[in-house]
Amino acid sequence: MQVINPATGERAETVEEHDASDVQDALERSTAAYEEWRERPIREREELLAAAGDVLRENEREYAETMTREMGKPISQALAEIEKCAWVCDHYAQHGSAYLEADSHPSPPGSDVETVYDPLGPILAVMPWNFPFWQVFRFAAPHLTSGNVGLLKHASNVPGCAQAIEDVFREAGYPEDVFQSLLIPSDLVDDIIEDERVKAATVTGSGPAGRAVASTAGDQLKKSVLELGGSDPFVVLDDADIEDAAETGAWARNQNGGQSCIAGKRFLVHTDVYDEFLERFVAEVESLTVGDPMDVDTDVGPQAREDLMETLHEQVEASVEAGARVLTGGEPMDRDGAFYPPTVLADVPEGCPADSEETFGPVAAVYEIDDADGLLAKANDTELGLGASVWTTDRARGQRLAREIDAGCVYINQLVKSDPRVPFGGVKESGYGRELAREGMLEFVNRKTVWTE
Incomplete structure (x- = not known):
């Protein structure tokens, strides 16, 4: 992957891609990590997410400069993006347990009926370059906290951001392979979604990218969430x-x-x-x-x-x-x-x-x-x-x-924004599903009914 600084037109870095063999190894590690991670108490997962927020704040200048160098975002806006990522970590560290609390339902005398929320497994996130940290953290913060593990296929012009995000979780103390960045071309995405070890997919990006992911996921009967742009x-x-x-x-x-x-x-x-x-x-x-x-x-x-x-x-x-x-x-x-x-x-x-x-x-x-x-x-x-x-x-x-x-x-009387406290997503060809808030967190869980007599 050739990183071109858009402010100068000069090559800033060359990053080696992962190949199909690397992907298979990553999927195997992801599956193994999930078996341990799903059993972690929710409070421990929240504490690790809070630590990720701390790592973001401690290194915000470094991460912001990586963002600016790779995709040209003005540095003041890049710093604000890192702060927003720390905020979404804070939000789910504080509210994740409440969002995942079981819901009770009316039931006959002597019985108890509730819906519980279990994780699904490895989730693939296909993310764009325009908000290279925020788009990833608004996926990772809720869905890692719910017990899933994450696989990131980031845009090819921001590989440094992808690697830095993986480092954030590692430095925060997350178990190895709970979150992995795959530096791969787009033509490997279908194979990943089709792999039985991957349980769902989300994409933020163009209409064609969303349609491709939705088509493959649908063919495999796997859940997908799409956020595909707007006018x-x-x-x-x-x-x-x-x-x-x-x-x-x-x-x-x-x-x-x-x-x-x-x-x-x-x-x-x-x-x-x-x-x-x-x-x-x-x-x-x-x-x-x-x-x-x-x-x-x-x-x-x-x-x-x-x-x-x-x-x-x-x-x-x-x-x-x-x-x-x-x-x-x-x-x-x-x-x-x-x-x-x-x-x-x-x-x-x-x-x-x-x-x-x-x-x-x-x-x-x-x-x-x-x-x-x-x-x-x-x-x-x-x-x-x-x-x-x-x-x-x-x-x-x-x-x-x-x-x-x-x-x-x-x-x-306000510009449109995404906020951790409220659901975010579109209709028509802007996609389906929701990110953020409780609604977003429940997109990638098994909503399991448990009836007890």
Whole structure:
């Protein structure tokens, strides 16, 4: 695996891949580790997870710099990501036992009926590069604590992150092989899912990746959870706080270089406030600092890879050719590295890439819409359904609209985020299943009914 620093275009490191033989050895070790790990008292597993949170905080600068070097995340955001990973460890260390408590059910006199939650075994996690620590920890924290063991197939451009995460669990005192990183190409994933020792799979990534994993897992009658991206609407109603909406919207679109499934991507603005919002929004976008991701003052770093930036620019060019108007940005930056400026498109025609495809980078599409019904229709005019953001000073109005938006989560007067305390996931082609909170923890357990007379 060739690690290319996206801020410079230079090779940072070469990492040797694992081969099919290495995978077989890992699966054998994983199975053996599970037999011991599943018997560990839940309190011991929680204590080890708390220790993992401590390891993350103790080494946060090292881990953040690895992240920034491999995929270009600005260092301040990388540090925040490590802190968030420590938080999810804290959360399940504190609440894991409660989440896994048995549920009692009505039963005849003299009998006792409950549902207990047992682990499944080795779980494969196929994870993306955009949040290379957080995506993994929001899988590992709940599911290792429930008694499963983890196998990570990380994105090929962040092998240092994959190795560092394995080291976190080792340094925290986890038994050997409870969590393993497999540095493998994607063409070995199907074989792993088909192996009888692997009991379930989860993937965060593109639609094609999710469909491939779901197809193989389904053929093997194995559970899968998919989180597959979004084209999130950012709905600005006529009574919104425009200053707040514009400031938050600029960040919702551009944090992490715009490379986020839950970024605000389609800005749907009521005609009564459209001009004011657009003026403020463009000003906020233009105020963001693009530069060296190792600089703490940088807001937007490079795109993670040169080819990803090229694909993004092709989407912008095709949208402009179809009639979209560039208000700021719109061209790759004249400097070393895969830098693309924060970009705003207006007058976006229906069916162009900025309208109908997920733009995975700092490109915002802004629409002027006459009424609330039109805003709702446009919000739902997508095959994806991950998140949505609604802006209004009337909280009850926002809640009513939220119930009508086809998405896995809707945030009112806030950007969309994932939080350990609440379930996260999508509908439609954004996938199925949930991560985080109790609902996420129970995705990979055997919900076993126990009837006692």
